Amino acid sequence: MTDKAITSPAIPTAQPTAGLGAWLRAPVPTSPFHARMQQFWLQWRRLRANGSALFGLCVIVFLLIAATFAPLLATHDIFEQNLATRLLAPSTEHWLGTDELGRDVYSRLLFGARITLYIALLTTVIVAPIGLIVGTTAGYLGGWVDTVLMRIVDVFLAFPNLILALAFVAALGPGIENAIIAISLASWPPIARLARAETLTIRKSDYIAAVRLQGASSLRIIFGHIMPMCIPSVVVRVTLNMAAIILTAAGLGFLGLGAQPPSPEWGTMLSSGREFVMTSWWIAAIPGTAILITSLAFNLLGDGLRDVLDPRHG
Amino acid sequence: MDKPLVKPLIDVKDLTIRFETPQRTFDAARGVSFTIGREKVGIVGESGSGKSQTGRALLKLTPKVATISAGHMRFKDTDLLAASERDMRKIRGNHISMILQDPKYSLNPLMRIGQQIVEAYRLHHRSPKAEAREKALAMLESVQIRDPERVFTLFPHEVSGGMGQRIMIAMMLIPEPDLIIADEPTSALDVTVRRQVLTILDELVTRRGTGLMFISHDLNLVAGFCDRVLVMYAGRIMEDLPAKELPKAQHPYTQALLQSLPRLDAETEELKVPVRDPSWLDGPVYRNGVLA
Amino acid sequence: MKSPMKPTRPLIEAIGLSISFGPLHARNRVVDDVSFRINKGEAYGLIGESGCGKSTILRVLSGLNGDYEGALTLNDRELPKKRDKDFFRRAQMVFQDPYGSLHPRKIVEKVLSEPLKIHGFDRHSERIAETLDAVGLGASFRYRYPHELSGGQRQRVAIARALIIEPEILLLDEPTSALDVSVQAEILNLLKRLRVERNLTYLMVSHDLAVIAHICERAGMMFKGRIIEELTSQQIRKSEAREDYTREFLQASVEAVERGPEVAA
Numbered sequence: 001m002t003d004k005a006i007t008s009p010a011i012p013t014a015q016p017t018a019g020l021g022a023w024l025r026a027p028v029p030t031s032p033f034h035a036r037m038q039q040f041w042l043q044w045r046r047l048r049a050n051g052s053a054l055f056g057l058c059v060i061v062f063l064l065i066a067a068t069f070a071p072l073l074a075t076h077d078i079f080e081q082n083l084a085t086r087l088l089a090p091s092t093e094h095w096l097g098t099d100e101l102g103r104d105v106y107s108r109l110l111f112g113a114r115i116t117l118y119i120a121l122l123t124t125v126i127v128a129p130i131g132l133i134v135g136t137t138a139g140y141l142g143g144w145v146d147t148v149l150m151r152i153v154d155v156f157l158a159f160p161n162l163i164l165a166l167a168f169v170a171a172l173g174p175g176i177e178n179a180i181i182a183i184s185l186a187s188w189p190p191i192a193r194l195a196r197a198e199t200l201t202i203r204k205s206d207y208i209a210a211v212r213l214q215g216a217s218s219l220r221i222i223f224g225h226i227m228p229m230c231i232p233s234v235v236v237r238v239t240l241n242m243a244a245i246i247l248t249a250a251g252l253g254f255l256g257l258g259a260q261p262p263s264p265e266w267g268t269m270l271s272s273g274r275e276f277v278m279t280s281w282w283i284a285a286i287p288g289t290a291i292l293i294t295s296l297a298f299n300l301l302g303d304g305l306r307d308v309l310d311p312r313h314g
Numbered sequence: 315m316d317k318p319l320v321k322p323l324i325d326v327k328d329l330t331i332r333f334e335t336p337q338r339t340f341d342a343a344r345g346v347s348f349t350i351g352r353e354k355v356g357i358v359g360e361s362g363s364g365k366s367q368t369g370r371a372l373l374k375l376t377p378k379v380a381t382i383s384a385g386h387m388r389f390k391d392t393d394l395l396a397a398s399e400r401d402m403r404k405i406r407g408n409h410i411s412m413i414l415q416d417p418k419y420s421l422n423p424l425m426r427i428g429q430q431i432v433e434a435y436r437l438h439h440r441s442p443k444a445e446a447r448e449k450a451l452a453m454l455e456s457v458q459i460r461d462p463e464r465v466f467t468l469f470p471h472e473v474s475g476g477m478g479q480r481i482m483i484a485m486m487l488i489p490e491p492d493l494i495i496a497d498e499p500t501s502a503l504d505v506t507v508r509r510q511v512l513t514i515l516d517e518l519v520t521r522r523g524t525g526l527m528f529i530s531h532d533l534n535l536v537a538g539f540c541d542r543v544l545v546m547y548a549g550r551i552m553e554d555l556p557a558k559e560l561p562k563a564q565h566p567y568t569q570a571l572l573q574s575l576p577r578l579d580a581e582t583e584e585l586k587v588p589v590r591d592p593s594w595l596d597g598p599v600y601r602n603g604v605l606a
Numbered sequence: 607m608k609s610p611m612k613p614t615r616p617l618i619e620a621i622g623l624s625i626s627f628g629p630l631h632a633r634n635r636v637v638d639d640v641s642f643r644i645n646k647g648e649a650y651g652l653i654g655e656s657g658c659g660k661s662t663i664l665r666v667l668s669g670l671n672g673d674y675e676g677a678l679t680l681n682d683r684e685l686p687k688k689r690d691k692d693f694f695r696r697a698q699m700v701f702q703d704p705y706g707s708l709h710p711r712k713i714v715e716k717v718l719s720e721p722l723k724i725h726g727f728d729r730h731s732e733r734i735a736e737t738l739d740a741v742g743l744g745a746s747f748r749y750r751y752p753h754e755l756s757g758g759q760r761q762r763v764a765i766a767r768a769l770i771i772e773p774e775i776l777l778l779d780e781p782t783s784a785l786d787v788s789v790q791a792e793i794l795n796l797l798k799r800l801r802v803e804r805n806l807t808y809l810m811v812s813h814d815l816a817v818i819a820h821i822c823e824r825a826g827m828m829f830k831g832r833i834i835e836e837l838t839s840q841q842i843r844k845s846e847a848r849e850d851y852t853r854e855f856l857q858a859s860v861e862a863v864e865r866g867p868e869v870a871a
Contacts (some may be wrong), residue, residue, distance in 0.1 A: 578816050
């Protein structure tokens with residue numbers, strides 16, 4: 001027998017005693033789940049070492065907490081108007097001041113986080129699968145399928161994102177759901193492009209040739225073998241896109257085509273604060289800063305994820 | 315052959331190349347000592363044995379994370395350890411040339427071959443363009459390129475791998491270096507082309523009395539081509555012996571390597587797989603058939 | 607395997623195989639009218655330099671490329687250009703680059719269970735364990751990702767993947783050229799052993815004459831898209847070649863430099 005190479009040099013040498021750490025560090029995984037968890041753990045460790053990505057993640061987690069517990073954290077009713085307390089600067093009573101109708105900006109900001117995250121998550125859920133399926137199918141099958149799908153993508157790509165979203169919202173009518181649909185329609189094509197480009201390199205690889213030679217169907221190859229390879233870059237791209245999505249949503253809100261007043265959507269808030277920028281800066285600046293920080297956080301996280309999830313790192 | 319009394323070109327003692335990354339520290343070379351005269355010296359080893367890094371260390375071309383330390387590391391009378399980056403630049407190319415595995419990555423893809431050779435020449439000799447051109451054509455001819463005028467105007471992607479490698483050899487020989495470090499110069503080539511390239515290299519090196527450090531994983535090739543063989547394993551030179559003596563190698567690793575190759579002249583039912591003995595890591599090493 | 611010229615019909619036969627690449631107006635014929643036959647249980651090699659068409663033949667035979675002229679038969683039945691599942695169960699391929707032929711995001715178990723699922727085999731878990739054992743990898747490798755394995759271990763996994771559905775034919779595309787010599791020895795020993803144990807038929811492509819002579823009984827020497835000559839491993843060893851090119855190739859494989867190294871000595 002020739003199997004002398006049983007001990008792999010890749011095993012980490014530190015042998016902790018017991019517990020979860022030991023399980024995660026075990027040299028020989030004992031089940032597929034175990035193996036996957038070990039990989040996650042390694043990726044998490046890599047992400048942890050990346051300061052800016054960790055910052056992005058923290059901001060997003062913070063945002064999630066704020067959105068989830070908004071009713072508990074809010075200090076005032078967000079719809080209650082009180083003209084006696086309008087345009088108040090930040091104080092102990094109103095932490096971030098009040099707007100032109102006397103509503104508490106801090107409370108509205110918290111509820112606005114819900115809307116922003118709702119938009120971001122929903123568009124992702126719509127965009128990522130469509131982009132993935134279109135891109136991988138076009139890339140793997142090639143030929144006329146590729147031509148047709150990619151020309152459709154080209155048509156969408158020919159227009160700037162916001163203009164396209166504007167056109168859709170104009171057709172569908174203003175409102176938050178329509179804004180989400182419009183943004184999704186405008187932002188799946190770049191994902192499809194990306195997935196196709198990835199697929200073109202992946203389909204030439206020997207491991208795809210190997211499954212083909214095992215008699216696997218195209219469907220099986222696309223869904224079982226090509227998509228898992230595309231997902232990391234799509235995740236990264238979507239995360240990076242998130243900033244653009246939030247900005248587009250805010251832009252639509254700002255233009256009065258997204259969420260409608262009195263909804264506390266950040267873009268709408270920013271828009272209504274515009275008139276008072278010279279006298280009461282906080283009404284516009286605070287939602288503006290929130291948009292900025294959230295976009296930045298998603299961007300930083302996306303950048304970090306790119307390093308962690310890149311297949312070249314194994 | 316008598317032991318040459320002339321000073322060797324390269325004299326290295328206790329060379330250690332340490333790679334330090336936040337995750338781990340490891341030594342690519344551990345206490346490597348050797349000399350190279352005006353001869354063909356082959357360095358053989360498996361991947362990860364440190365052979366390439368040793369070659370690069372001579373030119374101080376190891377990656378940034380690596381630190382080189384040695385008892386001494388001399389090129390003729392120059393102390394390479396003490397040499398500044400500026401001194402090294404003068405040595406690289408002028409006195410020591412390097413040929414890499416794939417000419418595709420060593421030639422500028424956007425520049426005609428002739429122009430590149432001319433430029434290489436003028437970098438080292440202040441001479442008019444016409445003379446440089448003349449010299450470059452002669453150089454191409456010396457590496458047996460039949461139609462140098464035509465090749466002169468080609469771009470690197472228009473020539474085959476074998477011709478590319480010959481062009482690289484021509485370029486590297488222009489400054490008339492004292493030593494050539496060739497890192498797997500023929501592993502990307504077919505056997506017949508390989509023989510052609512090696513024949514040319516052998517002829518030029520022998521005629522000019524240039525030293526050659528030939529880094530390869532192919533023990534058979536090195537045995538047939540070089541005068542002396544250094545066998546590396548895990549960052550150490552396990553054995554240093556004349557190529558002719560290879561069948562009489564003392565170190566079990568060298569023997570195992572030789573036996574693990576399928577042979578053409580004899581049929582073997584099962585190949586010997588080297589069983590790596592951990593004691594080799596710090597065990598005895600052999601020089602010219604005796605313990606060193 | 608004393609008599610390769612048994613009167614039996616060959617298991618695989620290529621008749622007038624021609625393969626071209628490129629657009630219609632500028633077809634580049636890579637393989638030109640190649641014929642060969644391989645008997646059951648035999649190991650046949652294709653040798654030649656890069657670009658001679660040897661790997662192209664393998665890819666066509668395996669079913670990766672259906673664009674060819676001429677005929678390929680298996681058990682005297684012509685293979686359809688678009689191969690069916692039954693063919694894939696009977697013939698499997700091992701690729702050259704062990705780093706590229708395993709899906710980077712799938713653990714070994716997943717890699718091995720995929721073909722079992724496709725071909726509807728039962729007893730997945732047992733079969734995986736048996737096959738890992740047969741290629742000299744223990745159970746500890748079962749839940750590993752490819753990047754945790756060395757080149758030799760990956761190539762063993764690739765061989766296991768090919769063997770798990772119990773094919774009769776193994777197509778080997780330079781299976782050891784990306785490996786170190788000691789690992790090459792391991793893999794060659796493994797291939798030799800498996801062939802006897804499982805009564806496999808090999809078609810092996812390599813540029814390394816010694817490897818071909820070690821594994822194969824017969825080999826076709828390829829040059830510019832044609833098989834110019836067929837040699838037995840004994841003829842290779844004794845350098846008994848008819849064609850000039852074959853002689854040159856044999857010569858170049860044996861010695862590094864023309865005229866031999868005595869000049870230097």
